[in-house]
Amino acid sequence: MAMANQGGDWIQRAPPGGKLERIEAFFAGHGYAPHRHDTYAIGKTLAGVQSFRYRGGQCNSVPGGTMVLHPDEVHDGEAGTADGFQYRMLYVEPALIQQVLGGKPLPFIQGGLCADPRLGAATAALLASLDGALDPLQEDDALFDLARALSAAAGAPPRRHTVDYLAAERARGFIHGALERSVTLDQLERESGRDRWSLSRDFRLLFGTSPYRYLTMRRLDLVRALLLQGLSLAEAALRAGFSDQSHMTRHFGKTYGMSPARWLAMRASAAPRTR
Structure with a gap:
């Protein structure tokens, strides 16, 4: 990640290449003067109190909630305490939200802060890590969930759809x-x-499940089969479509609750013993 540092303040940007801009930043005091984006700014405070003026009111974001700044709305930012504040934010073009919602009015979250758990989970999925670019299908899946969660949190009534x-x-x-x-x-x-x-x-x-999750699960099925055939972790990961061994291992642990090496060792110890 690229990092800019001035005094005690810093900002990190996730690698470019996808549809979203994602950042993490820390400010010890004053953050930024009043400004506006032509995108949604959606994020989470990780530490401290993040204070900002928005639509005539004063907002104080703390860990646990979700910030949602509507496109073209003026806002600023500063630390609410002497400890400073750290946060992650993603910037989403309204057109991407519209592609999911199909022409419905853009969701609007009153007050700039939201405690809706659906929106919190959808936002967290996109901000879990900024170390690498998102897989294209993973990003599209997460955008779908984010748009739907935004709409639900804004109080939009559900619509019936036909299924193909x-x-x-x-x-x-x-x-x-x-x-x-x-x-x-x-x-x-x-x-x-x-x-x-x-x-x-x-x-x-x-x-x-989503297309991305389905793809990941089928890749993990293939990894397990290849490991049982005697392939190494690295070779199985690449043969199954993962970018590298660590990428596969992260998904394996999240899915099965253990490392692939431990899973393989447990399978070996459970094999029938011959006399």
Whole structure:
């Protein structure tokens, strides 16, 4: 990550390459003068009190909530205590939100702060780590969840939709044939014949998880099979489509609650013993 440092203040930016800008920053006192973005600014205070003036009111963000600044709204920022404040923020073009919501009015969160757990979880998924660029399909999945959570937190009524099972099944079949390659929502859209956001919604309804999560799980299935065939962790990770061994190991641990090495050792110890 790139870092700029002036005095005790610093800012880190996630590597470019996706659709979102993501940052982490620390300010000991004054942060920034009044300004505005043409994007949503959505984030979380990690430590301290983050104070800002927004739409005529004073806001104080602390760890646990979510900040949501609407496009083109003036705001500033400063530390609310002598300890300073640290936060992560992502910037989302309204057009990306509209692509998911299909022409509905942009969600508006009153007061700039939100305690809705759905929005908190969707935001946390995009800000969990800034060390690397997001996988394209992972980013699109997270954007879908973020737009839906924003809409729900803003109080938008749910709408009924038709579900296209055949399109979702075509996308699922494509995923199974592309485990070793990068998969994007653009590709799934072309293969399925269904627009990307309708497909993303249908996939969740029909198969119980997002396209990215489904792809990751199938890759982990392949990793386990390859490990049992005797391949090394590094080789199994690459053969299954992960960027490297550490990438695979992180997903393996999150899914199975243990490292792949421990899982393999446990499988070996459970194998029938011959006399």
